Amino acid sequence: MDLSRFPKAELAHLPTPLEKLERLSKHLEGPGIFAKRDDCTGLAIGGNKTRKLEYAIGDALAKGADTIVTAGPLQSNHTRQSAAACNKLGLRCDIVLSTSADWHEPCHELTSNQLLLDILGTNLHYVETEWDRPATMEKVAEQLRQQGFSPYILPAGASNAAGSLGYAQCAEELLEQAEAQDLTIDRIILPTGSGGTQGGLIAGLVAMEKNIEVIGIDVDAAPEMVYEWTLDCAQGAGKLLGVDVNPGFVRIVQGYAGPAYGVPTAEMTEALRLSARLEGLVLDPVYSGKAMAGLIDLVKRGEIRKDENIVFIHTGGTPALFAYQTALLSKVRM
């Protein structure tokens, strides 16, 4: 797989570590569990969006853009990393934020990713729901054009075909690390929302002719939509790489999102505490905590066998923890 022909902005600290979760593997009496630490990509507290932004912004710059217009919910990790990437590269950044949320905590609008967006100093445009975001991005872009800017509209999550290439590259990096560690990877498991991370991994594996199953845990409580988005990203990135992605390669597992995106579940809290207490590994409540709850359950149900080696992609999201204090604190001190 030759990724060097695609334009790229250098943003991430790579390679991210691949480490065995010895104590968690032992505790579950199941497969070998390894963590790919994409929470450590470095840019403004890191996370999975940074790899996607390298290729998505590379594409934007190649098309002559000087402004990125993108979107997300209030506690979006994507908008934080986009704002940071634009600052680092000297680009203007306009962000459309949807304010409605299914989970309410004190300070949800002031802390964590909201505080970081404020510090990063981005141009913010507020709308009510996620369905208002695409049209508003178009409107903002049109206004920017009239002011003489050249905007590039980047969909939420940086999940377009170019952005997904960041995870084709991650697949390549992961296989190199596995080879150096003499490790055979049987499956990869991760949280999936807008689909670019899983789609990019799948496209990369197909391009390298590696038959490793990628399991996406739906965190949106909308598995059909997540499947469509992921398939789009896998096929979009696949097309850029010159390979066809069979729809059967996209596997989305439901049942771990709870009632809605961003709403904590008891299984998530348990998985988050277990990872922290056995491994010192801090997950997040919206994505990686729910994906780890899924991994643990699939192991307990025997769907993932004891003789396998599993790679869990830790996609980041760490700052969002601090917007979930009442959900996560075991003792609330008054």
Ligand SMILES: *Cc1c(COP(=O)(O)O)cnc(C)c1O
């Ligand atoms: C955005 C995000 C995801 C989901 O990645 P997609 O590419 O949108 O599917 C997972 N984990 C974290 C922490 C995220 O911020």
